[in-house]
Amino acid sequence: MVLSSLSEPAKGRIARVDIGGLPVGGQTALAFHRFEGEVPFLPRMALEVWDTAPEDWPQPLADIYGAVWHDPVAWAEKAVTLGAEMLVLRLMGGGAKGDAKATAETAGVAAAVVEATGIPAVILGPGEPERDAEVGKAVAAALSGKHCFLGMAEEVNHRALGAAALGYGQGVIASSPIDVNLAKQLNVLLSRLGLEESAIIMDPTTGALGYGLEYSYTVFERIRLAALTQNDQKMQVPIIALVGGESWKTKESRAGEAELPGAGDRLTRGVLWEAVTGLTLALAGADILALRHPRSVQLLRTAFDSLSRT
Amino acid sequence: MALSGLQVYKLLPKTNCKDCGFPTCMAFAMQLAAGKVELEKCPHVAEEIAAELGEAAAPPVRRLTLGTGERAVTVGEETVMYRHERRFEHAPLLAVRLGEEVTDQEFSRALVAFRDMAFDRVGQTLRPGGLALASDHAELLAARAMQAHQVTGAPLLLLSSDPTVLRAAAAPLAAARPLLCAADAESLPGMAAVALDLNLPLVLRAGGVEAVAALATQAVALGLKDLVLDTSPATLQEALRDHTFIRRAAVKQRSKSLGFPTLAQPWHLARARGAAAGTMSIGGGESLAVDPLLGTLYASFFIAKYAAVIILETLDPAQLLPLLVLSQNLYTDPQRPMQVDAGVYPLNDPGPDSPVLLTTNFSLTYFTVAGEVENGRVPAWLLVMDVEGQSVLTAWAAGKFVPEAIAPFVRTSGVAEKVSHRRLLIPGYVAQISGELEEELGGEWQVTVGPREAADIPRFLRSTM
Numbered sequence: 001m002v003l004s005s006l007s008e009p010a011k012g013r014i015a016r017v018d019i020g021g022l023p024v025g026g027q028t029a030l031a032f033h034r035f036e037g038e039v040p041f042l043p044r045m046a047l048e049v050w051d052t053a054p055e056d057w058p059q060p061l062a063d064i065y066g067a068v069w070h071d072p073v074a075w076a077e078k079a080v081t082l083g084a085e086m087l088v089l090r091l092m093g094g095g096a097k098g099d100a101k102a103t104a105e106t107a108g109v110a111a112a113v114v115e116a117t118g119i120p121a122v123i124l125g126p127g128e129p130e131r132d133a134e135v136g137k138a139v140a141a142a143l144s145g146k147h148c149f150l151g152m153a154e155e156v157n158h159r160a161l162g163a164a165a166l167g168y169g170q171g172v173i174a175s176s177p178i179d180v181n182l183a184k185q186l187n188v189l190l191s192r193l194g195l196e197e198s199a200i201i202m203d204p205t206t207g208a209l210g211y212g213l214e215y216s217y218t219v220f221e222r223i224r225l226a227a228l229t230q231n232d233q234k235m236q237v238p239i240i241a242l243v244g245g246e247s248w249k250t251k252e253s254r255a256g257e258a259e260l261p262g263a264g265d266r267l268t269r270g271v272l273w274e275a276v277t278g279l280t281l282a283l284a285g286a287d288i289l290a291l292r293h294p295r296s297v298q299l300l301r302t303a304f305d306s307l308s309r310t
Numbered sequence: 311m312a313l314s315g316l317q318v319y320k321l322l323p324k325t326n327c328k329d330c331g332f333p334t335c336m337a338f339a340m341q342l343a344a345g346k347v348e349l350e351k352c353p354h355v356a357e358e359i360a361a362e363l364g365e366a367a368a369p370p371v372r373r374l375t376l377g378t379g380e381r382a383v384t385v386g387e388e389t390v391m392y393r394h395e396r397r398f399e400h401a402p403l404l405a406v407r408l409g410e411e412v413t414d415q416e417f418s419r420a421l422v423a424f425r426d427m428a429f430d431r432v433g434q435t436l437r438p439g440g441l442a443l444a445s446d447h448a449e450l451l452a453a454r455a456m457q458a459h460q461v462t463g464a465p466l467l468l469l470s471s472d473p474t475v476l477r478a479a480a481a482p483l484a485a486a487r488p489l490l491c492a493a494d495a496e497s498l499p500g501m502a503a504v505a506l507d508l509n510l511p512l513v514l515r516a517g518g519v520e521a522v523a524a525l526a527t528q529a530v531a532l533g534l535k536d537l538v539l540d541t542s543p544a545t546l547q548e549a550l551r552d553h554t555f556i557r558r559a560a561v562k563q564r565s566k567s568l569g570f571p572t573l574a575q576p577w578h579l580a581r582a583r584g585a586a587a588g589t590m591s592i593g594g595g596e597s598l599a600v601d602p603l604l605g606t607l608y609a610s611f612f613i614a615k616y617a618a619v620i621i622l623e624t625l626d627p628a629q630l631l632p633l634l635v636l637s638q639n640l641y642t643d644p645q646r647p648m649q650v651d652a653g654v655y656p657l658n659d660p661g662p663d664s665p666v667l668l669t670t671n672f673s674l675t676y677f678t679v680a681g682e683v684e685n686g687r688v689p690a691w692l693l694v695m696d697v698e699g700q701s702v703l704t705a706w707a708a709g710k711f712v713p714e715a716i717a718p719f720v721r722t723s724g725v726a727e728k729v730s731h732r733r734l735l736i737p738g739y740v741a742q743i744s745g746e747l748e749e750e751l752g753g754e755w756q757v758t759v760g761p762r763e764a765a766d767i768p769r770f771l772r773s774t775m
Contacts, residue, residue: 003519003520003555005563006519006554006555006558006559006563008558032546032547032550033550033551033554034547035547035550035551177703177704177706177707178701178703178704178707179704179707179708182707205703209632209635209636209639210431210635210638210639210674211674211678212674212701213636213639213640214393214639214640214642214644215701215704217393217614217639217640218392218393218394218644221392221393221394222392222394225392249763249765251681252631252632252635262427262429262627263429263627263628263631264626264627264628264629264631265626265628266628268603268626268628268629269628269631269632271603272603272606272607272628272629272632273632275603275607276606276607276610276632276633276636279607279610279611279614280610280614280636280640283611283614283615284614295601295603298601299601299603299604299607300607302600302601302604303546303604303607303608303611306545306546306547306579306608307545307546307547307550308547309545309547310544310545310547310548310551
């Protein structure tokens with residue numbers, strides 16, 4: 001038997017994207033398939049930082065960040081010491097009803113965080129399309145030329161956010177609801193605005209372990225197969241998985257031993273829930289994992305190292 | 311490659327005699343090619359053709375059943391590289407290892423813990439499937455295998471490098487179909503003799519895909535049929551390559567020597583990682599020690615990447631639960647997501663004034679919403695719509711959870727007879743359909759947008775209703 005007959009070299013290549021100087025993507029093979037193509041980089045791991053103290057992060061996360069989460073710069077600096085290669089900065093900035101003042105303030109926080117840490121950043125608004133675009137515009141201007149990635153660009157707000165990114169030399173996070181065709185459609189819309197493949201990162205929506213993970217897994221796989229085996233250029237952009245937020249929302253990560261009897265230690269469950277979700281989606285094609293617990297980062301770093309050695 | 315319906319048809323008698331129960335040979339051929347009927351249904355097919363068809367119809371990864379009775383586990387029969395191409399057939403057997411370093415007392419306790427461990431999740435019971443017992447002492451292994459069988463009834467892997475030890479432990483239990491583990495190039499003749507005498511499956515272990523294929527060829531020549539392959543990778547990169555190549559060889563090339571289920575030992579890899587980095591602590595200094603959860607994380611790799619039997623070295627429920635849930639997730643048939651029946655579900659004894667909540671019949675969605683409402687102790691009517699088992703957002707994106715489909719369902723669901731009001735709460739993820747849905751319902755119902763997350767429903771209901 002000839003092993004080379006089992007290799008399946010790809011026809012396409014994922015765009016190489018620089019996030020504030022940190023390269024992502026660029027591969028000509030499925031996730032970690034170094035035996036049949038180029039895989040220049042391991043998945044990047046980001047830790048999440050918020051501009052306001054979160055109210056619903058469970059105890060295992062409060063134990064780590066509780067002392068610093070009232071100060072976004074201190075929180076971000078702590079994330080760097082905990083092993084983050086980049087940050088996913090979420091700007092609540094007055095939330096869904098924030099006004100111009102709140103928007104300007106929150107953009108100032110983003111600039112201070114990026115200035116203080118000097119590491120690459122994905123910067124997300126409060127999660128409401130109109131506000132995401134307003135916050136994104138302010139952040140794009142405040143961090144002009146830093147090549148940050150702004151989100152979430154969805155179909156309804158992609159023009160505003162895309163134009164801001166184009167104008168100030170930033171990229172966008174293109175978010176679509178767990179569907180291969182909708183993901184592609186948004187990339188097409190963004191490229192019509194003039195954004196290059198190297199200025200887009202896709203967020204095809206992450207489902208946590210036990211909460212729709214298999215949908216994300218299969219959508220990521222199908223996007224990556226279309227990009228590499230069918231050479232579909234509109235799919236050849238890196239993928240980000242927002243693992244931490246989804247994973248730490250689950251009952252299995254949050255419930256104490258009394259609420260979930262017979263399911264063991266909460267910290268073990270929570271860390272593994274996040275790390276298993278992250279590894280599974282990395283195997284499906286995720287290039288960036290946004291995480292919350294530093295122990296997940298360490299576990300995944302060891303796994304990725306083993307996935308790169310023979 | 312498997313034969314197409316047309317290729318199968320050409321080999322059939324083409325008499326349309328209907329003895330198989332199908333109206334035409336063509337109809338039978340299509341079902342045969344799809345693996346839905348057995349060739350034996352046709353009494354007229356010639357013997358040499360039957361052999362040819364039988365081989366073509368066999369799954370590319372050989373089926374293997376371990377254990378007996380209600381805890382028996384079947385693996386193999388896989389037909390695809392990616393779950394969206396069809397589905398992954400059989401979730402891997404997760405076998406908890408108990409080695410000879412475990413004392414008798416610990417062993418007995420572990421058996422009970424293993425036997426009683428079960429997690430209920432979205433209507434299914436999840437539990438680790440088997441036990442892997444390791445020893446090179448014949449008496450010890452035989453005694454423990456018998457005890458494990460009697461206490462748990464679960465499938466057993468018997469681990470020893472000595473064929474005489476395996477024979478002693480397996481012979482009294484041969485009817486319970488344990489898996490013998492493992493033969494290498496050197497021990498194959500002795501191990502094969504035990505496997506053939508007792509008619510039991512055997513693990514073949516060699517370094518890499520080519521070596522294990524060569525070993526399998528030898529084993530098949532000796533008359534063995536039920537084999538499990540272990541390429542003993544040293545890193546996850548090697549494991550990914552080996553498992554991917556083996557699956558490709560089976561599925562795409564119908565390889566005879568690689569068309570078998572595979573075995574993985576994630577804890578070996580986790581320990582090797584520690585040793586390679588010089589971080590395993592030998593007395594003292596453990597600041598750089600490998601995280602004890604690493605083996606579990608590596609096991610999750612093998613659930614996604616094609617292993618059929620995975621040896622675990624933990625009985626900690628906090629570590630087993632994520633693995634069982636991952637296995638449940640990835641081995642769900644993507645064409646037939648787990649779903650519940652459509653209808654009106656009463657939660658917490660609701661009355662005519664209780665709110666009506668609309669959601670989809672994806673079982674995870676149903677169990678999450680129902681669970682949160684029940685825990686929140688708010689009486690409510692849950693209106694569950696059949697969208698072929700998709701989640702709210704997916705069903706909306708697919709055009710199944712849209713006003714023109716929802717309105718007729720609300721009208722025919724019977725919920726209007728159960729409540730005195732006409733207020734309908736819809737999931738926050740489909741906020742944009744509220745206006746159109748009110749129109750579709752002819753203005754009879756007032757549509758309110760609820761929260762996006764199920765966890766926020768009880769608070770929302772208390773503050774608004």
